[in-house]
Amino acid sequence: FRRTEIAMSCCKSERKAKDTVDDENVHKMVQDYYGKQLQSSKDLKTNACTSSGRPHDIILNALKEVPQPIKDRYYGCGSPLPFGIDGLHVLDLGSGSGRDCYVASKLVGEDGFVTGIDMTDEQLDLANSHIEEYTKTLGYEKPNIKFVKGYIEFLDKAGIESNSQDLVISNCVINLSPAKTRVVQEVYRVLKEGGEFYFSDVYCDRRIPSELRSHEILYGECLSGALYVEDFKRICHKAGFADPRIVSRSPIDVNDPELKELLGNCQFFSITFRLFKLPSLETVCEDYGQFAMYRGEISGHTHNYPLDDHHLFITNKPMLVCGNTAAMLSETWLAKNFHVDGFRDVHYGPFDCGGNSVEGPNTGKVVTATSSGGTSSCC
Template identity: 50%
Template sequence: MSKVPQGESTHEWVKDYYGKLLASSDDLQTNACCAAGAPAGWIASRLQHVHPEVSERFYGCGFPIPQAVEGATVLDLGCGTGRDAYVIAQFVGEQGRVIGLDMTDEQLSVARKTEAWHAERFGYAQPNTSFVQGYIEDLKGAGIEDASIDVIVSNCVVNLSPRKDLVLAEAYRALKSGGELYFSDVFVDRRLPEDVANDPLLHAECLGGALYQFDFETLAKATGFADPRVVSTSPITINNPEIMAKVGLASFVSVTYRLFKLEGLDAQCEDYGQTATYRGGVEGEERLFWLDDHHAFEAGRPERVCGNTAAMLASTRFAEFFEGKGCRQTHYGAFACGPTMAAAQYAGREVESGAVGATISAPKTSCC
């Protein structure tokens, strides 16, 4: 197999692929960079207000649109033409701010030229978006200050980076305490051979750079994101015989993760006798809120939670939507972590308009 062209960095090859070789998502050789399934209704209603040119040239493997971000500052890593940024701009409101960062001039050109169009479409006096050229491994170089961001999102971009450790470290630095990295990306069930990982087409198609999921979680924890949470997982099918032959039996999935910047989280689930009751109010999940793929909270229904889950609900932007009881003064031992009562009851059922509960696999012994 060939490697990324000699004398050309991974960054330059990816920039050329997405900036010059691809005219639209129809030109992709696989569906790895295409979101599977339909977005939830509360997201779909905002997608209707995104400029067609932005949507046509957007590439992503999920819908990492964060909830409860009114008035927040959100950073979109590898924003491309800005589809997700413009969806999120509607949720943060006129007083919020969305910063899109990308290294590809052609993509940024599309995002920037539609800023005024989107502001008018949203009914804003001024755009609440800005788009900057830069690298996701060097946010400081792009002007992103320490502890300045409430939520960082990314859609099928981290896999393209040759230094994923720097991506996570920079995200952690830029987030405020209690902030979140909420992103979708491609992962694989094994460590890929070097010839597969370095194949230029596989890399640009979001397969070659996919991380073995357990290696990613180890890296995230070492960076400071102590308890990575899986929100959803979708299979990726490669309908291309030539590429299927190259990757062999490796299996790829699109995973959406929540990584919170919280101090003092435990290395595993611990029991402090705490409960959390959802008050309702999160748009799109007014009756049933999913924190991750096995923690769902029905409005008004108390759920026992481990210390880490309690912190994720009490020390983040979700605090106003939850009533917590108990504290960490008394430790009762390891927490037998499995699906919450609501998660077990509503898994796979459509509870809100367009929102379907996660499919729960075997209960986990730990969230962490």
């Protein structure tokens, strides 16, 4: 393994010698922490790895069928699974015990397929040991789920082909990687055009001091490896994800007195992002006079569909959208659930994200999709 700078931005650090850590040592540390030291989520010292709100009823119902040992060794910080993914090919980065893969297995149905990748033998053994039982529980003729050993920084070496996945998910794992930029680049590679990276992770409101990044407990607890959220967005842009969208954001409490003292003023958040692989996306929101209407057909979203934390589409209500949002709704797996009207042949300037009503073609007043912010990207 090479030595890789664990940097909180895409820029080179002037103190590179102090901000580096051996990739192999980081991987071994994480493998030991999650494979041997932790026996259940109760062993964690903070809620960083398990911070999340109440899952949707669809997720809760699916979890009832997941074997209990799988749930006991779950360390995620969110629920990175969009609904309406039937028939899709899904890849879970750092799948751990396999809980999210098992849930996804039910959501994609027999025509879909789920692959989990992890580097920890103990977790892989557990995940693989319940596949046959779970397949029978769901009533499938054959398994639609598999787990492979490998590193999320090197998906190619694990046999994950380019342009092979409709959806990539991840649950509180990227912060544990010593090469976060490469992880995002690999996700972009394996996604099909129009595919999506939908994931939850831990982020910080500032760049974490270099002396804390090698602290084993802080790293294992998903804290000292967390990226400054703005630096993460820069990584996304460089990889090709032009318009990262935030789905949800919640604060993380660090109650352990010793760890709290070490972290000082650092504030941490569990954030769920969605990134689309679309060459047509622009770095700012532009107005082409397009509007979108949600059909109301995604399970769990009968009355409305929240694309992100500031775009809520009301069922059967035409809503003005920027060019990027129009592309996300018409050029991805979401397309069958939306009617998008208008093209990019006429440009009207930057898109007004203020939420004002304007006249739409043959519809009278058309409401702008609920949004906030200026004329930068919607994230």
